[in-house]
Amino acid sequence: MSAPGRLRRFAIRTGAVAAKEATHAVRDPRTLYLALGMPVVLLVIFGFGISFDVEDVPIAVVDQDRTPDSRALERSLTTGHEFVVAARPDDPAEVDRLFRERTVSAALVVPRGFAREWAAGRRAPVQLLVDGSDGVGAQSVLGNASAALRAEGRRRLAAETGGAAAPLAAEVRLLFNPALRSAVFFVPGLIAYILYIVGVLLTALTIAREQERGNLEQLFATPVGRLEVMLGKLLPYLALGLLQALLVLAFGMAVFEMPLRGSLGVLGLGTLLFLAGALAQGLFISSVAGSQQVATQAGALSSLLPGVLLSGFVFPVENMPLLLRALASVFPARYYVDLLRGVMLRGNGFDALWGDFLGLGVFCLAAVALATLGFRRRLA
Amino acid sequence: MNPVVAADGLAHAYAAARALDGLSFAVPAGELYGLVGADGAGKTTALRILAGLIVPQRGTARVAGLDPADAGSGVRESLGYMPQRYSLYGDLSVAENLRFFARLFCLSRAVYAERSARLLAITRLERFAERPAQQLSGGMYKKLALACALLHRPRVLLLDEPTNGVDPVSRLDLWQLLYEFVAEGMAVVVSTPYMDEAERCHRVGLVHHGRLLLEGEPQTLVAAFPESVLRVVGAAERAEAVLERAGADVVAVAPLGGALRVVVRRDAVAALAAALAAEGAGVETLRPSFEDLFLVRAAAGASPGEAAA
Secondary structure: OOOOOHHHHHHHHHHHHHHHHHHHHHHHHHHHHHHHHHHHHHHHHHHHHHOOOOOEEEEEEEEEOOHHHHHHHHHHHHOOOOEEEEOOOOOHHHHHHHHOOOOOEEEEEOOOOHHHHHHHOOOOOOOOEEEOOOOHHHHHHHHHHHHHHHHHHHHHHHHHHOOOOOOOEEEEEEEOOOOOOOOHHHHHHHHHHHHHHHHHHHHHHHHEEEHHEEEHHHHHHOOOOOOHHHHHHHOOOOOOHHHHHHHHHHHHHHHHHOOOOOOOHHHHHHHHHHHHHHHHHHHHHHHOOHHHHHHHHHHHHHHHHHHHHOOOOOOOOOHOOOHHHHHHOOOOOOHHHHHHHHHHHHHOHHHHHHHHHHHHHHHHHHHHHHHHHHOOOOOO | OOOOEEEEEEEEEEOOOEEEEEEEEEOOOOOOOEEEEOOOOOOOHHHHOOOOOOOOOEEEEEEEEEOOOOOOOOOOHHHEEOOOEEEEOOOHHHHEEEEHHHOOOOHHHHHHHHHHHHHHHOOOOOOOOOOOOHOOOOOHHHHHHHHHOOOOOOOEEEEEOOOOOOHHHHHHHHHHHHHHHHHHEEEEEEEEEHHHOOOOOOOOEEEEEEEEEEEOOHHHHOOOOOOOEEEEOOHHHHHHHHHHHHHHHHHEEEEOOOEEEEEHHHHHHHHHHHHHOOOEEEEEEOOOOOOHHHHHHHHHHHHHHHHOO
C-alpha cells in the first residue's frame, strides 16, 4: 500500500496524537485524580456545604401568657424541623443577651393577654425577633417562622368560623421542586461548575508541558498539522470527561436525589458539547500561555469566574446589567446550567432547549478554531 | 553538484542577540557535512531554519528544492531532524516513541514493523524496546532519537550536536551509523562543537558569529594550514614572556592539559623554539589539527563579526 489519501492521513495522524495523549493521561495519576477524583470531592464539599435550607434553628420562647392558646402557637413553630426551643426566659430583656451570646438565632415573645385578646376577636400581636447579621439565613428563618405563624392564624380562624376559609388566601404550589430543596436548584449549577473547571484544567497543561519539555521541536519537524494536534489532544480527554460527567451526574442523582425527567440522549449530547468547549478552551489557553504555570492560572481563572458568577449557578443571569449579560452569553456555563435544569427538572427536550444547544455548539467550534489558530507551528 | 540542502545568505536575530549573519552552504546527496563552531556560533539556528521551525529574517533555505517552512509542500516527508534538546516523550517506551513517529508519517504497519526492527537492531536498542525513554542513558537516547528521525527514510537528515553528552563508544557508534546512511545516498548535516569531530565529515563549514569562516574537506584544509604548532611544557612565566615578545609571530595560544598549544608562523618557528628551550621550557612540534585552524581563523575573523553585531 502506497500513499494513503489526504483524509485518511489526517485520521491516522489525529489517531496517533490521540493514542499518545491517552497513554500520557493513563500513566499520570495526577491526570486521573483531576478527572475522576476531584469532581466527586468538589461535589461532596459544595453539595453539602452550600445549602440555603435552614434546620433546627435555636429559638427562645418567652411565653408571658401561659395559656393553652399560647402553647399551641409555640407548637406551630416547633412541629417541623425548622426550629428547636433552646431557651425559655421569663423576662423579655433576657432575649437580648441570648442573641448576643449566639445561643439563639430567633425569638418568639407572646405577651400576657394573648389568649384573651384573641377570644375577644381583637388583634392579638406576638413578637418575632430574628438575628439579621447573617443575611441569607435570616431571610429563610423569617420566611419559615412567619409562614408557620400565618398558617396557625388561618387554622384558628377556620376553626372558629366553622370551616369557612379565610377571605383571601393564595394556594401556593412550587412546580418541579415542591419542597423547595436548595439542592435541587444548586446541584445542576454545581455540576456545570465542576465539569467546566476540571475540563479546562485537563487540557490547559498539555501543550504548555510539551513546549517546556522541548517535545514540540521534534513534533514540528514531522508532517503533523495544527488541527490534527488539537483534535488528537481533545478526543482522549473528551472520553475521560464523559466518564467524569457520568460519575458526577450519577453521584448527584444518588446523593442529592436529583431527578432526571427528560431524556438521557438530550443530556448526553448537551454534556458532550459542553465538555468539548471546555477542553478546547483549555487547549487555547495552553497554546498561547507559553508555560505550565501561566496556563494553570489562566485556566483556573477563565473557568472559575464564568462558572460561578456568570452561569446562573448563584446569581440569575437575567437580572444582571447588560454588559455582564453579554459576557455571560460568551461562556458555555450558563447554557449548560440552563440545559441541566431544563432536562433534569422540567423534562425539556430539544424543542425547548435549542437555544442552549446553539450557544454550546458555537462556543465549542469557536474555541477549537481559536486553539488551532493560536497554536504557532514555529519555535520562538 | 545538485544540492539537496541549500542555505543562501541566512540571517536571523533574536531579541537579545544576532544568531546568523549571512550564512550560506550547500550539501549534495550522499555527503556528510559538518557545521563546526563554538557554542553560540549560530549552528542550532541554522539547523532549525532548515527544519522549518524558524523562518529566517533574510535569505532562503531549500530542502529537496522546497521551502522547509511551507508545511503544505510535503517537504517534511523528505526531512529527518534530531534536535539538540531531549524532545522525545520520556514516559513513552522506546517502541511507543518509534510507533508514534511512524504514524505521524503514515507508515503502514508492515513498513513500520520492518523498519523499526532494523533500526532497533543497528542501534542495538532491541533489548530496551519496552524501557521508557527517560530511563535511557545519553547515548541510547540519542540513538533512539536518530531512529525516530530515520523511520520515514528522509532524503535529508539534520542532526544538532548528536554527540553532545554521549560517551566515546556510543559516539563512534553514531558516526558509524551516519556513514551507512550517507552511503545509501542521504544528505546529512551535522553540527558539532568538537573540533576533533570535524575530521569525520566529508566536508566542513567553520561557523563563527553566524557566518562561514572557512569551508572544505577537513584533510585538505589541515594540509594547507600554513603555520606550525608547538607544545610548550614548563617554565610557565618565562615561556609566556618569550611568547609575548615574539609578537605577531605567535598566531594563537591555547591551553593543552598542563601545557600550552602555540600556533607559530612557519618561518619564525625555529627561532622561537630555541628561545623557549633557552628559558628551560620543553618544546615539541605537533601535527596541525582542525582546532588550530579554527583558533587562527576565529582570531582573525572575530573583529568584523563583532563589529557587525
